[in-house]
Amino acid sequence: MKVLKFGGTSVGSVENMSNVKNIINDGEKKVVVLSAMSGTTNMLVSISNDIAGHEVDGAIEKIKALHETYFSTIDKLLTNANLNKKVKDYVSEIFNFLVECAYKDFSEHLENNIVAQGELLSTYMFNSYLQQEGINSSLLPALKFMRIDAEKEPDIDYIKRNFEVTINTFEDSEIYITQGFICLDDDGEVSNLQRGGSDYTATIIGAAIKADEVQIWTDIDGMHNNDPRYVENTKPISNLSFDEAAELAYFGAKILHPQTVTPVRADNIPVRLKNTMNPSAHGTLISSVTSENGIKAIAAKDNITAIKIKSARMLQAHGFLKKVFEIFETYKTPIDMITTSEVAVSLTIDDDKHLSKIVEELDQIATIEIDKNQSIICLVGHSVVNHQDTCKLFQILQDVKIRMISYGGSKNNISLLVDTKDKVTSLQKLNDYLFELVTL
Numbered sequence: 001m002k003v004l005k006f007g008g009t010s011v012g013s014v015e016n017m018s019n020v021k022n023i024i025n026d027g028e029k030k031v032v033v034l035s036a037m038s039g040t041t042n043m044l045v046s047i048s049n050d051i052a053g054h055e056v057d058g059a060i061e062k063i064k065a066l067h068e069t070y071f072s073t074i075d076k077l078l079t080n081a082n083l084n085k086k087v088k089d090y091v092s093e094i095f096n097f098l099v100e101c102a103y104k105d106f107s108e109h110l111e112n113n114i115v116a117q118g119e120l121l122s123t124y125m126f127n128s129y130l131q132q133e134g135i136n137s138s139l140l141p142a143l144k145f146m147r148i149d150a151e152k153e154p155d156i157d158y159i160k161r162n163f164e165v166t167i168n169t170f171e172d173s174e175i176y177i178t179q180g181f182i183c184l185d186d187d188g189e190v191s192n193l194q195r196g197g198s199d200y201t202a203t204i205i206g207a208a209i210k211a212d213e214v215q216i217w218t219d220i221d222g223m224h225n226n227d228p229r230y231v232e233n234t235k236p237i238s239n240l241s242f243d244e245a246a247e248l249a250y251f252g253a254k255i256l257h258p259q260t261v262t263p264v265r266a267d268n269i270p271v272r273l274k275n276t277m278n279p280s281a282h283g284t285l286i287s288s289v290t291s292e293n294g295i296k297a298i299a300a301k302d303n304i305t306a307i308k309i310k311s312a313r314m315l316q317a318h319g320f321l322k323k324v325f326e327i328f329e330t331y332k333t334p335i336d337m338i339t340t341s342e343v344a345v346s347l348t349i350d351d352d353k354h355l356s357k358i359v360e361e362l363d364q365i366a367t368i369e370i371d372k373n374q375s376i377i378c379l380v381g382h383s384v385v386n387h388q389d390t391c392k393l394f395q396i397l398q399d400v401k402i403r404m405i406s407y408g409g410s411k412n413n414i415s416l417l418v419d420t421k422d423k424v425t426s427l428q429k430l431n432d433y434l435f436e437l438v439t440l
């Protein structure tokens, strides 16, 4: 069985929902994971921020406006009077719940419950639409099987067991619709897999049922070789290995949640990226196959903080790095890039929630310099470190101040740290000289 995930734009309008219906209605049994309609999760986050800031009127206004938008979509989508009424009743229940939330004290638990409503809305509406169109579908509530543990990792055994029980109650269905993104935490409270987490839901389910393939349907023809939001002339990449895709997703390729390939790579389950608006396009196939060597794609990750830790105590001494790493460990802050010299170590983090505490502790053992607003530019490709194009990088970026370089950490990745104001120029130059073969 295949698992197909459709993103916010794919379920963001009646026309696109009809495209999705045509894509999935091919007579094969499948699991379909849906995001919230585009814009909904952002609006729910904004409602939740209003509640946190005691702006109840603002929250209520947004809830009412969203409620009306859903009603007008339902009127366009569901011409069957009974289904139209049934879905409006369900949707109203959700919006009444949101109004109740607006008068409650803010907590993380409340926020998680608020942002979970987007996927509950989209899946209920879409499943009813399929029923109207005579398609044999059923709705599998993700909260019955999707759970993360205390480390926020998917609890695969629990998921496997409970997914099986849930799906078996609807054995005769052809299409199983379920919510992406939402899950329970280890206390059984509503939680989520972080923004963009529906991709992750799809591969977690894919791994749990040992799917033949996981397909991620978005609004672009697969993963591009550079960031199409900033760079002209980007092109879709037809094949990527699991390693390459993981590096790109982690270092900023927005099309995929960073963890997407983690659950499926061990079982060698391919992930195909496809475009709902252009289903015949090849898209990108992510699998264990590695194709040609060289730089295949470039991605950039913003909001990076660089920390330089300088100490004469590093000279010919051991144990210094251990102390440094322990401080980051205490604050559960992952380190992305790292470079060292005999007297200093520079590293980067993207989660600066605990930065002041970390700096306070580092200050006791070294002199610290902080550079905010940095971007990691990540060049990915099979055996990229050995490729002849690699030596051109300094020439291509001769006018850009490169703050750090990470080379050789893996064969498939070279990362450069630049000031974010230099990011777009760097990406465009790399694109022109590496992919468009402009001569240096």
Ligand code: ASP
Pocket (backbone or CB within 6 Å): 007, 008, 035, 036, 041, 042, 118, 180, 181, 194, 195, 196, 197, 198, 199
């Ligand atoms: N709806 C969630 C978000 O907007 C999850 C997803 O779309 O994957 O982040």
